[in-house]
Amino acid sequence: MRRRLPGAVAAATAALLAVTACGGTEEPAASEAAVGSHETERGTAGAGDLRISGAWMPEPANPEVGAVYLRVENGAEADDAITEVAADASDDAGLYTTETTDSGASMMRAVEEIPVPGGGATELMAGGYHVMVGDLPEPLEVGDEVTLTLTFASEHEVEVAVPVQPMTAGDGGEDAHEGHH
Ligand SMILES: [Cu+2]
Structure with missing residues (x-):
């Protein structure tokens, strides 16, 4: 029985650390900490006055096609646009x-x-603008990551990591993606 003690202590310590880490996000001091936990897990990138945040892909229901959602902020005065997208997958x-x-x-x-x-x-989201990645050679699962390269009319090129995450209630573009291609 004694031999199990260190493991138990380690587990208790890990649990304590987890609690501390969770509590830490509620500290109002750092502005980064105020961002929702989903936001921090999702992909961010930037180039020039463009900033991309909240990039993610709901785990595809159809293993061959995935949708990507994200937010693009344009700090420049001039209008811009995403004109091209490429994926590594x-x-x-x-x-x-x-x-x-x-x-x-x-x-x-x-x-x-x-x-x-x-x-x-501009928000890329279920029911609106979005990126589709099709012909996936292997089904994407939660924990996988896709790299997107977005090209803008301003000729900026932004590479962003897109984690695959569980579909959450209200994201449901599933039905809409059937028969996509
Ligand atoms: Cu779609």
């Missing part, structure tokens, strides 16, 4: 929007670009 990545038909069904449509207004932001 597949040669097939594209820019899409979601439209609701008169009958209430969601339809995907490829777009030439995703506008990002000067001094503003």
